Amino acid sequence: MRHLSTNPYVKSVSTKGITYTEAFKQLFIISSQQGKLPRDIFEACGFDVQILGMTRIKAAAGRWRASYKEQGDLGLHDARGKHSGRPLKRELTLEEKNARLEAQIHLLQAENELLKKIRLAERGLEPRVKLTPSLRYRLIKAVIEKYHLQRMVSYLCESTGVSTSGYYRYWSASGIRVRTQKERVDEEISVHVRRAFQFKKRNKGARSIKMTLEGQFQIVWNLKRIRRIMKKYNIVCPHRKANPYKRMMKATHEHRAVPNLLQRNFKQSVPGKVLLTDITYLNYGKSKRAYLSTIKDSSTNEILAYHVSERMTMDLATNTLLHLQKNRRFKRSQDAFIHSDQGTHYTHPDFQEKVKRMGLGQSMSRRGNCWDNAPQESFFGHFKDEVSLKNCTTLDEVKREIKAYMTYYNHYRYQWNLKRMTPVQYRDHLLEAT
Template sequence: MSKIIFNSFQIKQLEKNSNVSKVSERSISYKPEFKVKAVLENLKGKGPLQIFIENGFDLEIIGKDKPGQCLDRWRNTYKIYGEVGFYTERRGKGSTGRPSSNDQTAEQKLKKAEARIAYLEAEVGVFKKARRTRKAGGSEKERLTKAEKFELIEQTLRNHEFPQMVSYFCKLAGVSRSGYYAFLKAEKIRYEREKRDEVDYQLIKDIFDKSNQKKGIRHIKMYLAKEMGVTMNFKRIYRIMKKYSMYTKIRRTNPYKKMAKATQEHKTLKNILNRKFKQDTPQKTLLTDITYLYYGKGQKAYLSCVKDCATREILAAHISTSLSMEIAYTTLDKLEEALDGYIYPGAILHSDQGFHYTHPEFQKRVKKMGLIQSMSRKGNCWDNAPMESFFGHLKDEVDYRECQTIYELQKCIYDYIEEYNHHRPQWTLNKMTPVEYRSQLLCA
């Protein structure tokens, strides 16, 4: 028996060939006339592949080894029995074919019958599953789709050749008879669609795997367009990802934790920014914050960043193992170096009410740089949402916990920020990277 398993579309294509009498999922029965014709042509010197191709067989369906195997078997039968050997039942009577069931004992026949009954009962169980429903949230939800039910009906009818049982099986599965025939009619369309899906699946999977399964639909769409020149809409990407069980790893919302009270209430400042995160001028509105990173064997480091609200570019970043004021001062020094001495008139530096930002010395340095300081309301992380969002994505996409030393951690984080600024397009930045978007704004 062939190792090739034919699908329903391929079976129908083979059945259209006039040289075929019957087709199942694993075998093809050829007409005696074709067998005689093939043997005679082969004896005259024509090759098996040529014979099968000339008689309308698609080698991509039946396999390139099939013609040679068939001709070897048929030539042997022709040599022993002649042409009559193809028109009579030879199974169990000669050197070719399967053994007859008559050779089996009564006990073997009984076991075979019991196995067949058990198999049929299992198939009926599948149809019972199609009828079963379960209540979910007050509504009933079917376990099998209509397409799956139609496929089960088609397979059962084909495998067991039940005569005139379509209406019965449709009623048993709870689907319409007309829907079943429409399903059969669309077999070729589904086959072509399946082939297209497999091609697109490989493109999406390459991007999905390279991102460590952390890229969503929007990023995949942008990468397909920018890196591969492929245009694919959201619905198609979503359908293929769902079909092949590709689920993006995302961070889960943690329980709300109230921010620590500022140790110096008299140093807090007004919320000048007031959540006006949509800005059109680069380096006019800057956001800053500090987050923690665990590495090695439970060691903790701290990351301080400054983000441009308009372009989302990370202008300055510093990693330290200490939460002392030095981390905030060094971040300011790196920011001043990145701005190259140019401070936009009236530029704002917005932060939360952490003790670093309420410290008199920090406020003095900010003022000296020519920046206006703004602070979120107490215990309200939404007032600095873009900065929190960046930290969230960073922790999702970087395997910083694998780092064993502070130097490995620094390299890992700084490399990610470099990639984020220069090579990672963002949907809301007209599909450009932060640096590309900054250049566009400056040109405008």
């Protein structure tokens, strides 16, 4: 480009092409009529044939000769589209311009209808719509069919920002066949995803579905595919929402009853060493309330014992200890202890005496700090999300529902942070490792 720009017969030069002066074109035509070859004419005017290449020289020569033959000297003028040697672009007729304007108006109306649906979806009044290229292709086809437009595909594709080739490829027989095949595969996958989602009648999120598919159905799919299928077929798992009225403030008071032996070291990879306990309330029926006390193995997340009562008495905590004693699967580890908050049930002398008789140590969270017993609080949160007690009318029905969930939780509920195992499987895994 630097070499060519110094030539007086070059008007401009860029990476895309060379624009020659009109004087050079006229000189070329005169010399060509005298019988000189294009190569000799270019070399005589200071052009390096090796740089230009014979293909470019022959193309320019043919274009100028044809233009001169058709229009004379006017054909050599460089008016960029009017009298140059390049093919002229046909002017659109008034009818064609009106047709294009009408097609664009119809397309804008269709887009406005689609945008209205998108706004309604954002407000939760319509299913969510995303303006993807495939949706634009369907929109263009619908506008063409509705208003009987002809030869408007390229123009409408350009107006919506999609390629014409993509439009024809989308509506080709092979494109429709591929989409139909993908739709059939997604339908088959959705059946398995729904089975895992409703396994044991407990709704699950994408990660739980993945682990259930692997553990129960021996099907291995990645999370992206599962999440895509859930979104496509509206398979929604309810999410726990934080209570805005509860402020998790870090307490500054030291323990007044028992020191904190745990110090949030929840995962010690030793089953039966760190036991967590707490009490929560359960609403059921019509304005009825029950109370649930549990003891959880912090290392394996297994629920070792639980007790349900209509009253929040001292027996609620002590009976849970009795159930732990009767659990034959529980094997107390060396230096095992039970951790709780500073509730009256756990600071009571009767509870502490029973803990000592069982050979366990005792640890307590800081006052008002639920993070010191976070795994237990997390279990209660998932429990209330996954158990439906609204249809229970009696305490016995509540107990049956809780018993079914505890079996499901310990033996069938896979957990991502337990190497995608259930609590019982992970317990056995840790015991084998030791």
